[in-house]
Amino acid sequence: xxxxxxxxxxxxxxxRAGVSKGAVSLAFNHKxxxxxxxxxxxxxxxxxxxxxxxxxxxxxSSQRVDIVGLALCRPARLLGLEPFYMDFxxxxxxxLAERSxxxxxxxxxxxxxxxxxxxxxxxxxxxxxxILVDFxxxxxxxxxxxxxxxxxxxxxxxxxxxxxxAVWTDDASAVAEAVRYLAALGHRRIARVGGPADLGHSVIxxxxxxxxxxxxGLEEARQIxxxxxxxxxxxxxxxxxxxxxxxxxxVYDNDIMAVAGAGVAAEMGFTVPDDLSLLAWDDSxxxxxxxxxxxxxxxxxxxxxxEVARVLFDVVNGVDTQGHQVPTPSLTPRGSxxxxxxx
Amino acid sequence: xxxxxxxxxxxxxxxRAGVSKGAVSLAFNHKxxxxxxxxxxxxxxxxxxxxxxxxxxxxxSSQRVDIVGLALCRPARLLGLEPFYMDFxxxxxxxLAERSxxxxxxxxxxxxxxxxxxxxxxxxxxxxxxILVDFxxxxxxxxxxxxxxxxxxxxxxxxxxxxxxAVWTDDASAVAEAVRYLAALGHRRIARVGGPADLGHSVIxxxxxxxxxxxxGLEEARQIxxxxxxxxxxxxxxxxxxxxxxxxxxVYDNDIMAVAGAGVAAEMGFTVPDDLSLLAWDDSxxxxxxxxxxxxxxxxxxxxxxEVARVLFDVVNGVDTQGHQVPTPSLTPRGSxxxxxxx
DNA sequence: AGCGACCTGTGAACCGGTAAAGCCGTAATT
DNA sequence: AATTACGGCTTTACCGGTTCACAGGTCGCT
Numbered sequence: 001x002x003x004x005x006x007x008x009x010x011x012x013x014x015x016r017a018g019v020s021k022g023a024v025s026l027a028f029n030h031k032x033x034x035x036x037x038x039x040x041x042x043x044x045x046x047x048x049x050x051x052x053x054x055x056x057x058x059x060x061s062s063q064r065v066d067i068v069g070l071a072l073c074r075p076a077r078l079l080g081l082e083p084f085y086m087d088f089x090x091x092x093x094x095x096l097a098e099r100s101x102x103x104x105x106x107x108x109x110x111x112x113x114x115x116x117x118x119x120x121x122x123x124x125x126x127x128x129x130x131i132l133v134d135f136x137x138x139x140x141x142x143x144x145x146x147x148x149x150x151x152x153x154x155x156x157x158x159x160x161x162x163x164x165x166a167v168w169t170d171d172a173s174a175v176a177e178a179v180r181y182l183a184a185l186g187h188r189r190i191a192r193v194g195g196p197a198d199l200g201h202s203v204i205x206x207x208x209x210x211x212x213x214x215x216x217g218l219e220e221a222r223q224i225x226x227x228x229x230x231x232x233x234x235x236x237x238x239x240x241x242x243x244x245x246x247x248x249x250x251v252y253d254n255d256i257m258a259v260a261g262a263g264v265a266a267e268m269g270f271t272v273p274d275d276l277s278l279l280a281w282d283d284s285x286x287x288x289x290x291x292x293x294x295x296x297x298x299x300x301x302x303x304x305x306x307e308v309a310r311v312l313f314d315v316v317n318g319v320d321t322q323g324h325q326v327p328t329p330s331l332t333p334r335g336s337x338x339x340x341x342x343x
Numbered sequence: 344x345x346x347x348x349x350x351x352x353x354x355x356x357x358x359r360a361g362v363s364k365g366a367v368s369l370a371f372n373h374k375x376x377x378x379x380x381x382x383x384x385x386x387x388x389x390x391x392x393x394x395x396x397x398x399x400x401x402x403x404s405s406q407r408v409d410i411v412g413l414a415l416c417r418p419a420r421l422l423g424l425e426p427f428y429m430d431f432x433x434x435x436x437x438x439l440a441e442r443s444x445x446x447x448x449x450x451x452x453x454x455x456x457x458x459x460x461x462x463x464x465x466x467x468x469x470x471x472x473x474i475l476v477d478f479x480x481x482x483x484x485x486x487x488x489x490x491x492x493x494x495x496x497x498x499x500x501x502x503x504x505x506x507x508x509a510v511w512t513d514d515a516s517a518v519a520e521a522v523r524y525l526a527a528l529g530h531r532r533i534a535r536v537g538g539p540a541d542l543g544h545s546v547i548x549x550x551x552x553x554x555x556x557x558x559x560g561l562e563e564a565r566q567i568x569x570x571x572x573x574x575x576x577x578x579x580x581x582x583x584x585x586x587x588x589x590x591x592x593x594v595y596d597n598d599i600m601a602v603a604g605a606g607v608a609a610e611m612g613f614t615v616p617d618d619l620s621l622l623a624w625d626d627s628x629x630x631x632x633x634x635x636x637x638x639x640x641x642x643x644x645x646x647x648x649x650e651v652a653r654v655l656f657d658v659v660n661g662v663d664t665q666g667h668q669v670p671t672p673s674l675t676p677r678g679s680x681x682x683x684x685x686x
Numbered sequence: 687a688g689c690g691a692c693c694t695g696t697g698a699a700c701c702g703g704t705a706a707a708g709c710c711g712t713a714a715t716t
Numbered sequence: 717a718a719t720t721a722c723g724g725c726t727t728t729a730c731c732g733g734t735t736c737a738c739a740g741g742t743c744g745c746t
Contacts, residue, residue, distance in 0.1 A: 020727075021703075022727075034725075038725085050466070054466075055469040058704070060397075060733085081429075089448070089450075090450055096449075107433055107440065108440075119395065124398035234632075285423070286629075352733085362695075366694085377694070402733090404732080
């Protein structure tokens, strides 16, 4: 991994402009101490020579880095499938770009690898901070990374994220809203197809779901934990619909599974929403391109990502930040939910 | 953007192990010149102190970087929607991770911004090389970046990519195969919903499509250029189906638009595939979760990404590489294609 | 004993910047 | 006139590694 050779450095620019390295540095960092004339001359020379300061050298001496890290620990094919992350990343980017900061991305296989990577990135001063996502109950990253002093922002409920400032959505309320909405439509048997059981937000949603169902006096609710992908979503839907006491409404933990569920329903001869109501989560564009369109608990994922990035900047800059909740996902009724059959 | 403070450096490790900085460096780079005993002592101390070499300092002095850059120039919402890029990125990552290299990602608004970014990244020695995607006809990046000496790999047909080593799929053949397949099913009026007209591969596909149609003696084909998103896909489909001489088969340039097209068809009362055959491109999981499932020109996007990364490594390491074609997308018939109505 | 080869390790130069102290001439203050 | 203030730039000391010439010590060989 070698460069081709003779690249221009600050010294060349300084020499050509007839000033010292220091002057060039001052000029390029828009600091006082250089006259306007000199400044312009320096910039002219830099342009002429095609010089830009070496980020490497700069961050070595200034102890500043313009890169933040994000490690994603999900199966590759799921990442491709689920619109959530790209949306989220683009939200992050929108804020980073403003500050001409870049995102260092790495897909990892497990949390141990993620921990090792973060340590390497941080100790190696490669990143200014990190974004941590997909928190689990008793997440090993909390004890492992907390002591590092690495600026980080955690995406997840504060209950899960230790001392890391958290940015999260109030999933419990959202789940409750979903259930209440379906109950209001007359549904008495509502099932839920959730994400991986070890994921923190799955636990939170599962609990809120059960609580709300009990509270509303609905029938005991069936919940199935899945791996978040369309195959498992389809299988879970099939299982639910084959049962004697099949539900009249199903809530999904993401949109992929909801779409898959709609397919299964059609295949099994159920009409959505007449026979069966479906409610998705996350609400990417995916929910709008199917027929019928999918009702969903929607939130602005792009904005979510942007907010996360903003909090990270605060942390990095030493601004005291507790993190905060972003707007709760709210119900967007579309074509896949309707009054319960025979209601 | 400051560090918290007293981080361990090579000097601390050297002192604690009773050797010089040089020895530690040699040990950590697995170079000869240090005895086994000393080596082990150094490693022990490093572990004890929690030290890892600073990537920044290392790359400054050794002129090596373990980061490659990727700038994506597409509207954010499309990136989230289209499974292609995440698949592609995960393929890239799979190869990078093996070499403990990371991916620097940035979303840009236009090619000028991308050019500026690449220059900055390269001159700033922040990246070892770059991956360039979405080539247009007479792409401005070719003249602008070619002279930089920056190792890069271009994703696109060599006709478009100047002197950059290219990795590409043979879209022309794939389009031809698609058309022949539909013709064999008895379709005489086949339309195509393509991507943005200025994108190089759109042009290639459009031309190949027209050629094949002519060659097979089919009716003059209607082609519509779109922005790749589901709205435009839906609109294009509607336009096609409203025409007096509506097609009996439509080929789409990605899967998003095909899914949207299927929705429009259903909404307009056409049954897929009895009244209308639909054929998607890229074939992400998306094609398998709809009903009917979508026939598609499928290729292994993950592998594509991996191959791109491999070529980039060759270029970076000075291995003489011309780049090469990856397997041509091949037809995967599913439920959305059938013999032409009344054929 | 003398010499070279080998092994292990040291020290200093360097990578390309930043930061802070210092220096010089002129203007404002007292 | 002497003192201070400041703008404008230079100098120098880092930042945390890598690299390379070279120094001692050990060993084998003549």
